[in-house]
Structure formats: structure tokens, C-alpha cells
Amino acid sequence: MIERNRILNMEFDDSVQGYNYIDGLFAIGYYLYLMVILYVFGVVSFKTDLMSNMYRAFPKMNEQFVQNIYYIPVTIIMLLPVFIMMLLKKQKWDSIGIKGTKIAKSIALGILFSIPLVAPSFHYAILNNKKFIPVENMIWLFLYFFIEIALVEEISYRGFIQTRIQGLIKSKWLSIITVGVLFALSHIPFQMVRADKPLLDFIIQDSVHLLLTCAIHIYLVYLYTRDNNILSAIVAHALIDFVPGMFY
Template structure:
């Protein structure tokens, strides 16, 4: 029983969290608000104007276009984190950006995705089904989901917001529960614009998926804390979205 508890225990890196205080927690909340406003504005730009559609005609691959489009958007969404790290004199490793045991963590990320992707893998290998996209299009889709979505969200929510929230909420389990709600809520502004729904309409429509998203945060946090970095959860995140 004790071994099981040890396996499934969430333990944040003491070196990272020991020096966190209320200021770090407030900065995390401020960044979360920035992220929401930024994503909402991006959603308006993407779905309420014709700019993106007009630009997409110059690309033969839709996901290559999305990767090129989202890369600067991802950098802008992450920029405040790197500014805060610079001002607070905190290392990149404090948000999980480390190259330690990178190959091992990639393998762990692949294995950790299996509970969510095994049925698709079975369908592809055993039943001989094919992906919706093949060749370069599938590669561009995966890279887009891995880097522009997975990596960005892992740095933002597991690496930065979740760790810094411990400066406000010392109970790690309550802190994880709070940020899981924040992570689910983060998806609402962009997706409700995409679905052309009001806030209340979208919450009602997507409530089950939002609960699943909150649960996925807990899973990603477990991977982040267990292997002390964002590589494993990023790989898992990218594969789950891809499959």
C-alpha cells in the first residue's frame, strides 16, 4: 500500500517551490488573466475576421499554415513568463524547461499517452485504418499539436501557473484542484468564439469535455512532478491531441 502511495504521489520539486511566495502566486494569477484575454483576442482575430482565411490560400498544407501562424502566437503567450523569470531571477528549470534525461522522458511521455490512445493505435495497426491525414500533412499536424499547443500549455499551466500557485495555496492538492479548474476554463474563450456561442451556452454544451480537461490537468501535473520537467507531459499532451 505504501509503495502504491509513493507511485501515485504528487511531489513538487522542493528546490523550485521552497522560495515561492505570495508574489509568485499573484504573478501566476496575473499571467492567467493575460492568457485569457490574449486567447480571447486571438479567437476574435481568427474567427471574426477573414485575415486567417485569406492567408491560408497561400499554403498547400493547412497544418503547416497553422504551425507558422501559431508559433509567434505561442511565443507572445509565453513572453510574460520569461519576463517574470528574468525579473525574479528564477531559472528555466523552475518551469520545467530542462534537457535532463530527455530521451527517457520522451519514452515516458509516449507510454503515458497509451491509456488515451490505445484504441486508436489498435484501429490503425490491427484493423488497418488510416489517419485522416497522411505523409507531410500528418507530420505538420503532429508538430503543430506538440509544439504550438502541447508545449505552450505545459509551460504555461504545469510549469508556471501550477508551481507558482503554491505561493498562494500551500496545500498542494487544493492548489492542483484550483489550477485544474483554471486549465479547463482557459479553453472556453477561444472555443466559444469558434463555436459561435455565448459563455453560458458553451459551458452547458461542453461541460463534460471541460470536466475531462480538468482531469487531464491532474494527469499532466503527475507526469510533470514525477519526472521533474515538461518533456514527458508535453509528449503525452501532443499524442493525446493527435490521436
């Protein structure tokens, strides 16, 4: 029974316990900051010629590599407030799940937990005789999902917002579901601009994906709390996003 309870338990370790309402307000403020950045980045990317001009400026370079370079500034802008707030409050790296111990275990956990969610993509590819994309594209695509998507979102939502918001929402499950909803909603600003649709139309069209994204948050929180190392969630998240793009 003890072992079963440990498996089903979702508890953060001591390094992320005891946050107060100030930490919770920081988390909410940071979330609103992310929403604004994502919307502005969407407008810049899809309502201006900046992205297309960048591709034209480097015609002989791999397009996926150019996209990775294009995303680097917004990656830094999105994560910078986390490190500033940690510095101001004198919080350690492990308070957002960044640890230098048991790295191999965290990577293995990430791969293991990604399997149920990537298996359908492999199954579909096999049934439809899909081929792998070129190796060079595959490498840059994985790095894109690992660094500019998974690393940013895991540190932001699982590592920072989810732990700090418990200073405002004391109920563990209510806080997890709340951040799950916030995580799902955070995908709206950028993708809405990309789809060029009004807010309500986009939400209706993307409702299933938004619900799945909320569920993914809960799944990744569970994974994170297996060893309280954000690397495991980053690896799983990167693979979940990357595998469907491996085929054409």
C-alpha cells in the same frame, strides 16, 4: 510501502519549492493575461478574414503548414510573460521544468503515459477501417500539437502557474484542483468564439469536455512530478491531441 508511497506521491522537486504570495499573484495575473489573449486570438481568427486570407496567400503550400505559421505569433505572445517574470525574479529554467538531463527517460515516460488515452482512438480507427492521413500532413499536425499546443500549455499551466500558485494556495491538492479548473476554463474563450455560441450555451454544450480537461490536468501534473521534467508532459499532451487526428 516506501516504493508504493513514492509511486503515488505528487511532489515537485526543490527547484519549484518555496514560492510566496508574490509568485502566486504573478501566476493569477499571467492566467488572466492568457484568457484575454485566447479570446482576442479567437476573435481575430474567426470573426475576421485574416486566417482565410493567409490560406489564400499561400495556395500551393500545405494547409497544415500554413496553420502552423499562423499560430507562431500567438505562441510567442503567450509564453513571453513567463520568461520575463523568470528573468525579473532571477529564476532558473528548471523552475518551469525545462531540464537538459535524462531526456530519453522523459520522452519514454510521455509516450508510456499517453497510451491509456490514445488507445481508444486506435481501437476506433481499426474497427471503422480508418486510414492514415498523408505523411506530410501528419508531420505538420504533430509539430502543431507539440509546439503550439502542448509546449505552450505545459510550460504555462504545469510548469509555471501550478508551481507558483502554491505561494497562495498552500494545500497541494487544492492548488492542483484549482489549476485544473482554471485550465479547463481557459479552453472556453477561443473555442466559444470558434463555435459562435453565447458563453452559457457553450459551457453547457462543452461541459463533459471541460470536466475531462480538468482531469487531464491532474493526470499531467502526476506525470510531470515523476521526473520533474516538463518534456514528459509535453510529449504525452502532444500525443493525446495528435493521435485522433491521424485518421480520416
